[in-house]
Amino acid sequence: MKSDTIKTFNQKEFLSKFMGPAPKLRKMIKDDQGRFFMVPVQDMIKISQVPVPPTRATTHTLIYLTEGVASMTIGFQKVRIRKDECLVVAAGQVFSYDKHEVNRGFISNFDDDFLISRISGKELLKEFDFLNIWGNPVIKPKGNTVNYIRQTLQRVLDEYQHNGLTNVALIKSYFIAALCELNTAYQPIAKSGSQVALTLVNGFKEAIHKYIKEKHHVADYASLLHVSPNHLNKTVKSVTGKPASAWISETLITEAKVMLVHTDHSISEIATALGVYDQSYFSRLFKKYEKVTPLEYRKMIDLS
CATH class of the missing domain: 1.10.10.60 (Homeodomain-like)
Known part of the structure; x- marks a missing residue:
């Protein structure tokens, strides 16, 4: 049954389905340092239902593929990423997709508070254009950067899967490092202009x-x-x-x-x-x- 208000992506609902009623669930969803989770892309596919109609993201989503392809519509833009490419849906953006695709990699959901508390300040957010509503959602790393991003995201996933947000400072440090690596490969959407x-x-x-x-x-x-x-x-x-x-x-x-x-x-x-x-x-x-x-x-x- 539809409601009178617009629904948004419910992170708590997703985590409840994926992780079950674990004692740490509330803290893993959101603590005083913001919201964050990460799972392998192939695991999320097991519980997601398609098609996903136009829906507004309330937090940032980052998808990095190590195998396969992934397609999505962000706003009015149809995008597609392949192996060793990254897709970012900025908070506030509208996204949709209509099919499951064979792929592997990492998917993470996080908010601004997660990035700027304790170990970093608000100025950090200005460094990442891809987290803005107007940013280019597709990032294509090259060369050694690909390996650095893979290794860093794998380290985040390993820590998160084993310990949740117990060592949140460690997770943040590695995750921000991955964003910084992605930032070196980021190109704005522009055909020309100063x-x-x-x-x-x-x-x-x-x-x-x-x-x-x-x-x-x-x-x-x-x-x-x-x-x-x-x-x-x-x-x-x-x-x-x-x-x-x-x-x-x-x-x-x-x-x-x-x-x-x-x-x-x-x-x-x-x-x-x-x-x-x-x-x-x-x-x-x-x-x-x-x-x-x-x-x-x-x-x-x-x-x-």
Whole structure:
């Protein structure tokens, strides 16, 4: 039964299914140093059900493959990683996938508090663009970096499987080291443009995720970012290959899909919640991107 509020990935529910009612479960889910868990990818597949419809992540998820492939849709972007590549779903991002694939590797779920408490400060988060809503979700390490990442993640997994978060400082140290290694291979999403242009585009992406239910026009975001609408549209298109208007529409449709899947609200109520007061326009826009109407999309998800 769907609820009136949007559901999100429930880490506690996952851990309960995977680990059982262990005495340490509550501490392993969340303690005063944040939330963290790690399991082999192949073990998670045993308990996961597909398809997973558009769902908002409440914490960061990192998948590193040592064998096989993995496909996912993040926001409106379809991504695919292979052996020795990494996929990151940043907290707040919407993700979905529709099939099990043969693969092996590591999957970890964690929040900002886990990274910044005790042994590191908030400044650390600024080092990892891939943990931002606008970051590139795919990282492709090369050379010796591949071995360093594998070894470091394996050390984290071994410690976590044997001792939970008993030696949390040790786990954090190795895990942050793995993120730092990944950071050396990270490349931002950009077809072209200067650092100034990339900074503007990143600010724009962050703004649309924050204000999409209130602001639907390029001019709205240009005003927030203190540039002209024409400059914003051109810059976004030059860096990403798509104009700012397309990013706004795609983000709006992504939000609509989450609400269609995880609430019982009517199509009219969803359109209104997203700041679109013309239901016919909302349905036309949705069909333009999804090839089906909002109602047909909901029925498809229910059948699956």
